Amino acid sequence: MSEKLVIGLGSPDRGDDAVGGVVAERIGEIGLCDVRVIPLEDPLSLSQAWDGAAGAVVIDAVASGGPPGAVHVREVGAGAEPLPTHAFTAAGRGGSHAFGLAGAVELSRTLGTLPRRVTVVGVEAATFQHGRMSPEVTERVDDAVHAVLVALKEMDTEEVR
Template sequence: MSARTRIAVIGVGNEFRHDDGVGQAVIARLRERADARPLPTGTVLATCDGDPARLIGLWEGAALAVVVDAAHAHPARPGRVHRLALDEGVLDRPPTTSSHGLGLGEAVELARILGRLPDRLVVYGVEGADSSLGIGLSTRVEAVVEPLAGDIEAEVVRQGGVGTCG
């Protein structure tokens, strides 16, 4: 991330594992929306496989980092969205886990120890129905992509004002 990046929106996951690709789907939708309504200058839209070092590299130095990831919950309600905000360097532990071996909690803790947290971190976890091999989101997860992209766009605009997407 460049020193000029003020806002990073990161879609985490694997688009070849059905609902685990929700982060990439939201980023794709945000890119489409930005064609009509540019995001604030310095906003970066990125995807990541969830590796903690890559996540930290994407959000380091940002005033706001928004992360979208698939989540598992027990009991599951596919399509339910959880919004978590960093509070004093600790990400609240939701009743969900990341769909990756090392979760966002580990990346946050490592970034905190290294002094590489963004000023503000917001995580959207979307409960999935299917993380088996294959492409395409389940119906219930696909249904939240558009409204979630709208919520994230509004949050980014509130943080950064208007401008053009970087």
């Protein structure tokens, strides 16, 4: 069994953008074998972070217009469809961080560093303002943790085949 990554993407002080790191931290507390947890603020770091990994689960705040706290799961690994840029582009980021998850996935696909299996767990954000996460997103952290665990289990099942 090869190492899998859980990557929490987002800024810890930008409202719901913190959800990626919060969920990743919870996964780290579980202490799963063959799983490395990485907190990242800058999506541009993804290409290097997941290069050579067997698979990855990325948790990020999204802005697709759905209800705050809704959890979206999408496969984006090598051979999968691209992420919709309207929901996964620089959510909560500005300046040099204006490059979002969708762009980072496609850059990695072009560079050949995108793992074969990448699952994105997106949590619909209510706010990206400086401060704490919204109550709607905070209440759904357990659901996002569950989605990450399911994705990791599916990767294990795939390896056995």
